[in-house]
Amino acid sequence: MPDVDRRPVALVGPVRIVGAGLLGASIGLALRARGIDVQLEDLDPANLRTASGLGAGVPVTGSEPEPQLVVVAVPPDHLARVIEGALEAHPQAFVTDVGSVKSGPLATVAEHADVARYCGSHPMAGTQHTGPLTASATLFEGRPWAVTPHATTSPVATQVVTELAELTGAMPLAFGPDEHDLAVARTSHVPHLMAALVAGRLADAPEGHLALSGPGVRDVTRVAGTDPGMWLQIVPANASAILALLGQIRADLDRLESAIESGDRDALRGVLANGVAGTRAIPGKHGGPVRPTSSVFVHVPDQPGNLARLFADVDAVGVNVEDVRIDHDPARAGGQVELVVDETRVEELASSLDARGWAVHQ
Amino acid sequence: MPDVDRRPVALVGPVRIVGAGLLGASIGLALRARGIDVQLEDLDPANLRTASGLGAGVPVTGSEPEPQLVVVAVPPDHLARVIEGALEAHPQAFVTDVGSVKSGPLATVAEHADVARYCGSHPMAGTQHTGPLTASATLFEGRPWAVTPHATTSPVATQVVTELAELTGAMPLAFGPDEHDLAVARTSHVPHLMAALVAGRLADAPEGHLALSGPGVRDVTRVAGTDPGMWLQIVPANASAILALLGQIRADLDRLESAIESGDRDALRGVLANGVAGTRAIPGKHGGPVRPTSSVFVHVPDQPGNLARLFADVDAVGVNVEDVRIDHDPARAGGQVELVVDETRVEELASSLDARGWAVHQ
Numbered sequence: 001m002p003d004v005d006r007r008p009v010a011l012v013g014p015v016r017i018v019g020a021g022l023l024g025a026s027i028g029l030a031l032r033a034r035g036i037d038v039q040l041e042d043l044d045p046a047n048l049r050t051a052s053g054l055g056a057g058v059p060v061t062g063s064e065p066e067p068q069l070v071v072v073a074v075p076p077d078h079l080a081r082v083i084e085g086a087l088e089a090h091p092q093a094f095v096t097d098v099g100s101v102k103s104g105p106l107a108t109v110a111e112h113a114d115v116a117r118y119c120g121s122h123p124m125a126g127t128q129h130t131g132p133l134t135a136s137a138t139l140f141e142g143r144p145w146a147v148t149p150h151a152t153t154s155p156v157a158t159q160v161v162t163e164l165a166e167l168t169g170a171m172p173l174a175f176g177p178d179e180h181d182l183a184v185a186r187t188s189h190v191p192h193l194m195a196a197l198v199a200g201r202l203a204d205a206p207e208g209h210l211a212l213s214g215p216g217v218r219d220v221t222r223v224a225g226t227d228p229g230m231w232l233q234i235v236p237a238n239a240s241a242i243l244a245l246l247g248q249i250r251a252d253l254d255r256l257e258s259a260i261e262s263g264d265r266d267a268l269r270g271v272l273a274n275g276v277a278g279t280r281a282i283p284g285k286h287g288g289p290v291r292p293t294s295s296v297f298v299h300v301p302d303q304p305g306n307l308a309r310l311f312a313d314v315d316a317v318g319v320n321v322e323d324v325r326i327d328h329d330p331a332r333a334g335g336q337v338e339l340v341v342d343e344t345r346v347e348e349l350a351s352s353l354d355a356r357g358w359a360v361h362q
Numbered sequence: 363m364p365d366v367d368r369r370p371v372a373l374v375g376p377v378r379i380v381g382a383g384l385l386g387a388s389i390g391l392a393l394r395a396r397g398i399d400v401q402l403e404d405l406d407p408a409n410l411r412t413a414s415g416l417g418a419g420v421p422v423t424g425s426e427p428e429p430q431l432v433v434v435a436v437p438p439d440h441l442a443r444v445i446e447g448a449l450e451a452h453p454q455a456f457v458t459d460v461g462s463v464k465s466g467p468l469a470t471v472a473e474h475a476d477v478a479r480y481c482g483s484h485p486m487a488g489t490q491h492t493g494p495l496t497a498s499a500t501l502f503e504g505r506p507w508a509v510t511p512h513a514t515t516s517p518v519a520t521q522v523v524t525e526l527a528e529l530t531g532a533m534p535l536a537f538g539p540d541e542h543d544l545a546v547a548r549t550s551h552v553p554h555l556m557a558a559l560v561a562g563r564l565a566d567a568p569e570g571h572l573a574l575s576g577p578g579v580r581d582v583t584r585v586a587g588t589d590p591g592m593w594l595q596i597v598p599a600n601a602s603a604i605l606a607l608l609g610q611i612r613a614d615l616d617r618l619e620s621a622i623e624s625g626d627r628d629a630l631r632g633v634l635a636n637g638v639a640g641t642r643a644i645p646g647k648h649g650g651p652v653r654p655t656s657s658v659f660v661h662v663p664d665q666p667g668n669l670a671r672l673f674a675d676v677d678a679v680g681v682n683v684e685d686v687r688i689d690h691d692p693a694r695a696g697g698q699v700e701l702v703v704d705e706t707r708v709e710e711l712a713s714s715l716d717a718r719g720w721a722v723h724q
C-alpha cells in the first residue's frame with residue numbers, strides 16, 4: 001500500500017469517473033470546466049458517447065495515465081463491487097463514490113487491504129432524470145455534499161474528496177458513514193416513503209373527489225411522483241435506519257389515532273405542535289436560522305409575459321422573494337402565484353402590487 | 363315555513379355575514395365589488411371594525427332590511443349553533459356556512475323545521491392568517507367551492523349558494539355533505555396529519571442531520587408548519603372519515619415495513635408505483651388531464667432584479683411556466699430556481715436560457 005499521507009493534497013487529476021450517468025457526467029463537466037482531465041468508463045457505450053460528446057471527459061482506451069482519484073457513480077446495487085475493483089485496478093488512486101447510502105457498501109469494502117484510500121461521499125443533488133443527456137456542470141452548485149470518511153480513511157483521501165466537492169461548487173459537509181445514513185433516512189428516504197403512502201390513498205379516490213385538491217396535497221405528494229427505479233435500490237440499502245424511523249412514525253400514528261378516537265384535543269395538539277416544531281428545525285435560507293416569512297397571493301392571467309411583468313414589479317418594489325409557488329386555477333386560464341417574503345415586508349409588497357394593478361391577497 | 367320554491371332565483375342581497383374573519387370579510391369584499399349590500403356581524407368588535415373599514419360591509423344595527431342570504435363564517439365548533447340561530451332569526455332567508463366539515467353540523471341542524479332553507483358550502487381557499495386584516499375580494503378567484511345540499515335542501519337554496527360561489531369568482535362543485543367530508547379527509551385532512559408526523563421526526567433530529575435537507579422534505583412537510591388552532595377543530599369534526607383513511611395508511615405502512623424487512627422488492631415496487639399513480643390522479647392545470655412536465659434548474663445569484671431578469675428571459679423564449687420553486691443555496695447567497703414546463707419544451711428553454719448566460723441544468 002502506498003504511503004498516502006505523503007501525497008500532494010491538491011486534487012489536480014486525472015479523475016476517472018466510473019458510471020457516466022447524470023451524476024458521473026455532471027461531475028465530469030464540472031471538473032473539465034476547472035481544467036482537470038477526466039477519464040470516463042461506462043458499461044453502456046451510448047452513455048459514454050453522450051457524456052464525452054457533452055464534454056464531460058474522454059472514454060478510457062487503456063493508454064491513459066493512472067488517475068489520482070476514481071469516482072464511482074454506479075447504481076447502489078453495484079457500488080461495493082465497483083469500489084473494490086477501483087482500489088485494485090488503480091493501486092495509487094484515491095477512490096470515492098456518490099451513492100445515496102454509505103454504510104452498506106463500506107461493510108463490504110472495509111475488508112479490503114487498501115480501504116484507507118477510499119472515502120465515501122454523497123452529493124445532495126439529482127433530478128427526475130438518470131442518464132447523462134441532462135448532465136450539467138452546475139448540478140451541484142451550492143448543494144450540500146456529504147463527505148463520509150470511515151475509521152481508517154486516510155486524512156489525505158478525505159481532503160481530496162472534499163476538494164472534489166468544492167471544485168463542483170458544492171458545500172462539503174463531514175459525516176460518519178452511519179451518521180450519514182441516519183440523516184438521509186430522516187431527511188429523504190422516510191419523507192419519500194410517507195409521501196408515497198399519502199399519494200397511494202389518492203390513487204383509489206372515488207370519482208370527482210380529487211377536484212377538491214389544493215396546493216397542500218400537491219406539496220405533500222410531489223416527490224412520490226418520481227420513478228421508483230432508483231428507490232428500489234436505495235430503500236433496501238438503508239433498511240435499518242428507515243425501519244427505525246418508520247417504527248417511530250407508527251408510534252406517533254398510534255397516538256394520533258387514539259387522540260382522534262377519544263376526542264383528546266390536548267394529545268392532538270401535541271402531534272400538530274411537534275410537526276410545527278419540525279418544519280421550523282429545517283435550516284433556513286443560506287443555512288442560517290429560519291426567519292419568519294409570510295405570503296402574498298397574486299392572481300396572474302395565464303398569458304405570455306405576465307409572470308415576467310409580475311417579477312419586474314416585485315423587483316421594482318425591492319422585496320426579496322424567498323420562495324414562489326404557482327397554484328393553477330382549475331376554473332379558468334390563470335394561476336395564483338404565491339410569493340413568500342420576509343414577514344416584515346409583506347404589507348409593503350401587497351400594497352405596492354395592488355397599486356400596480358395586480359389582484360392581490362395575503 | 364315560507365314557500366322557498368317561489369322566490370326569485372338570483373342572489374341580489376342583502377347578504378348577512380356572521381363572522382367577519384378572513385373568509386367572512388373576503389366574501390363581503392367580493393360581494394361589495396359586485397354591488398351587493400352586505401351586513402356584518404361578529405362577536406369581536408375589532409374584527410367588525412377592520413372588516414367594515416376594509417369595505418367588506420356594514421355592521422348590523424337592527425334597523426337594516428332582512429337579508430336574502432345569511433353566510434355563517436364562524437369557527438367549526440360553533441357552526442351548528444349559529445346556523446340554527448340564523449334560520450330562526452331570519453325566517454325568510456337562505457342560510458349557508460363555509461365550514462371545512464359538513465356532516466357534523468348538518469346532523470344537528472337537520473332537526474330544525476326550516477332546514478330546507480339551509481345549504482352548506484365550503485370554499486377551498488384560505489391562508490395562514492385567520493383575521494379580516496388580510497381579507498381580499500380575490501381570495502376565491504378560480505378556487506373550487508364545494509356546494510353541499512342535503513336531502514331536503516330546497517333547490518332554490520342550492521341555486522342561491524351556487525350563485526354566491528360564482529359571484530366571488532370561485533368554481534362551484536356540487537357534493538353531498540358526507541361525500542364532501544370523505545373527499546376533504548383524503549385531499550386535505552389526512553395529507554396534513556401525515557405531513558405533521560413526518561415533520562415531527564425532524565423536530566428531534568440529532569444536531570447537524572437536517573443540513574442534508576433538500577427540496578423534497580421541505581415540500582412534504584410544508585403544510586405542517588401552519589398553526590394548529592383551526593386543525594384542532596377540523597380534525598375531531600371529521601373523525602370517522604379521517605380514521606378510515608388513517609387505517610388504510612396503517613395497512614399500507616404494514617406492507618411497506620414487511621417489504622423492507624424481508625427485502626421483497628416486488629412488494630416495495632407496488633407501494634412506490636401506487637404512489638406514482640396517486641400523484642398522477644390529481645387533476646392537472648385548469649382541471650384538465652395531467653400533462654407530462656419536466657424541470658429546468660437555474661442558478662440565480664441572490665441579488666435584486668435577478669428573478670425579474672430570469673422571468674423576462676423565460677418570457678422571451680415563449681415557454682409557459684407551469685410551476686416554480688426556489689431552493690435556497692445553503693452555501694452562498696443564491697438559489698436554484700426550478701422552472702416546471704411542458705416536457706416537450708424543456709430542451710428549448712434550457713438551451714435558450716443557457717445562451718442568455720444563465721447557469722442551467724435539467
